[in-house]
Amino acid sequence: MAQEDNGIRARELLVGHPWRRPMPQGDIRAIHSLTTRERQVLRLVCVASGNRDISKQLGISERTVKSHLTSVMSKIGVTCRAQASVFGFAYYHLL
Template identity: 45%
Template sequence: MSETINLLIVDDHPLIREGLRKILSFEPQIHVLGEVANGALAVEFCSQNAVDIVLLDINMPVMNGIEACRKIKELKPGLGIIALTIHDQDEYLFELIKYGISGYVLKDVHPHQLIKTILGVARGESFIPPALTARVLAEFSRLTSGDQDKKHQMLTEREIDVLKQVATGQSNKDIAKALYISEKTVKNHLTNIFQKIGVADRTQAALYAIREKLVDI
C-alpha cells in the first residue's frame, strides 16, 4: 500500500458522490481516483486502475454493491472494500462479509469516522458498527453451530496470539510491533490461520475468535 490511498467512490447519486469527494478532500492521505455510478462500472474501473479502497453503495442499477463486491474481490483479493449504505439489514451485512468486505458504514456516519474507517482499512483493519456486531456474531454462531470440532486447536500458540490481535482490530504493522516479529511473518501467520479455521479474511477471522471466546471485546 502506497502512502497515498487511491479510492474509488461508487454510488448512483451524483450529489452523494460530490459530497463524499468534498469530505475526503480534507484528508491529504486520501486521493479520490475516480467516481462511478454502478457496480458494473466499479468492477471495470478496478480492473484497469490501481485502486486501494472502494467506497461502495449497495442499492444501485445495472449491478448492485453485493455482486460488485464479489466480483472485485475475485479480481483483486487484496483490495479493501467499504460498504457505505442507508441499510442496516442483516442480510446485506452477512452477504458482504461472506464476500470479503472490510468495512460497513451507514450513511449517517460522521465524516471524521468515515475518514478514520478508510485509513484503518488501508492499514489492514476491519470495521463493523458496534450496533451490528452482536447480530453478526449471532448469525455466525448459528451458521457454524453444527461444527463441534474446535478448529482453533490446530493453531500454534503464536498463531493464536496473532488471531487475538486481529480480533481487536490491530493492523499487520501493529501486530508485528506487539509480538516482536516482522510484518511478513504476520502475513504468513494470517495465511495459515485463515486456512486452518476455514475463513476468507480478517473480518471473518475476528468474528471466529470472538465466537470461540479467544478474546473478549
C-alpha cells in the same frame, strides 16, 4: 386499539425469543490445531489491530504476521481477515 395490538404483538415477538448472535464462519474444531503464535495473532486481529501493530507487539516482522494470519485462515476455513476477526471474537475465550 390498533396501537395496543401492535405493542402486544411486538412484545410477543420479543419475549421468549432472545436475540441470538449469528454463528461465525469457520470451523471451531480447528482451534486446537492453531499454534501458540497463530492464536496470539488471531487474538490481536479480532481486537482490530493492524499487521504493523501486531508485528510490534509480538516482536516479529509484518511479513511473518501475514504468514501466520494466512495459516490461521486456512486452518479455520475462512477466506478473509474480517471473517477471521469475527471468528476470533466469537471464540476468544477458547484462544
